Amino acid sequence: MLARLRRAIGLDPYRARVFGGAVRLARRDRGSIIVLSLFLFLGILMVAGLAVDFAHFEERRTRMQATLDSAVLAAADINQALEPTDVVNDYFERAGLDDSPVNVSVNEGLNFRSVKATTRVTVPTMFVRLVDVDQFSSPAGSTAEENIGNVEISLVLDVSG
16 A cells, blocks of 8 residues: 555655555544543533532522512511611621622601512632633512501590590
């Protein structure tokens, strides 16, 4: 084969041997399944890393939303003696989520109180960072209102003396 190659291309013996070796290497298919397996393994690792990062983010998001819902319900209670903003911030501090700023707006009157709170969940990624996604982020919000309808006021006068 080398002699034929040398005659056809007109190469010196050294170059013909190198070129012939390259042709033989290209024709060999031994070990090609290893290369395919390595690429598949890397793909599986990327998907598993995405699953781990997404599960971590989803756990943090649900914990944040549950804390926000509980805090807003407690703050909207008309019988609550503390300020609604302080109640919401205290809930977040006790849950260990005080690293996220919470925007609280309160609307209250004689027989109602409405509390609305919003925040943003931001979780840095561990594995997806390798494909240039540094963090997952999602907004969280909750609103609660308590009102007492049909308030009747009675005045009793004792004129019996």
